[in-house]
Amino acid sequence: MNSPSPSPSPSPSQSPSPWDTTPAISVRIVSAISRIANVLRSGAWQFATAEGLNPTQVDILQILLSRDAGVRLSWIAQQLGVTAASASDSVASLVAKKLVEKGRASDDGRAIAIYLTAEGRLLAKKINSAMSFAFDAVNELPQTSQQAMFEALLAYIGKLQQSERFPEIRACVTCQHFAANKHKNELAPHHCNLVNAPLPHMLLRLDCEEHAPAEPATATLNWKKLEKMSL
Ligand code: SF4
Structure with missing residues (x-):
């Protein structure tokens, strides 16, 4: 793994700067994201405790909210970065609480x-209110x-996805209906072939119900195109 670039250090002729020990910007950015994640996690904890759930169960309710077609247990485990056994335990507990149910795919x-x-749907909606x-x-x-x-976050997710560090997402960028930079219009340069309409950059979705996975090579190409746009 590449280590973060250090902050610029003074040449021998320069006197030391009070900022010499400031961590590299990559370190500070990752630290900021990690702290934000902790705050969000703590909000979810408070909600979970009040509802007699654990945070993984709260996460499962949240990710099911936009998936009327249901999801496989293995997918839940992958999305949450937990073992299949842990996902299975959490789902079993949610089934016992009558918040989720199992059925034919x-x-x-x-x-x-x-x-x-x-x-379960009502409770999942309450989670969003609790995180307002x-x-x-x-x-x-x-x-x-x-x-x-x-x-910036989209570009960062793209980098992590390309290094296989980010779970599969149903984002426009990885969708077979997505055509990057199809139009000359700066505000709506992309196109969604499913609805056959220009797609504004700022309306790119991170989780779309109609998502159909693109070939990995196409998705990689899309990430690279978007990366260039954010330069
Ligand atoms: S179907 Fe959904 S994910 Fe795919 S390009 Fe259209 S809006 Fe984006």
Whole structure:
């Protein structure tokens, strides 16, 4: 693994700067993201404790909210970065609480998928309300900062995905319906072939129900095109 670049150090003729010990920007960025993740995690913990759930169970309810077609247990484990056994335990507990149920997968009648119950759906929506502090903080930033953050985070996710460090996501960039930079329009340069409409850069989705996985080589090419756009 490449180690982070150190902050610029003074030449022998320069006197030491009070900032010489400042960690490299890569270190500070990762530290910032990690701290934000901790704050969000702590918000989820508080909600989970109040509802008698554990954080993994809260995560499962959240990811099921946008998946009416249900998901496989192995997919849940992969998305949450937990073992299949741990995902299975959490799902079993949610089934016992009547928040999720098991049924036949819509795309394969022999496979089992996990679905939210009506009660689970209500609770999953409450989780989003409990995390409103995080959405509010973003909304209070200037529009240009929000856009810059979105672009930078998207590019960072792309880098992690290409090094196989980020779980599969149903994002436009990795979708076979996505055509990057098809239009000359700066505001809406992309195209979604599914709905046959220009797709603004700032409306790129990270989780789309209609997502159909693109070939890995196409997805990599898309990530590279987007990376160039954010330069
Ligand atoms: S189907 Fe969804 S994920 Fe695919 S390009 Fe269209 S909006 Fe994006």
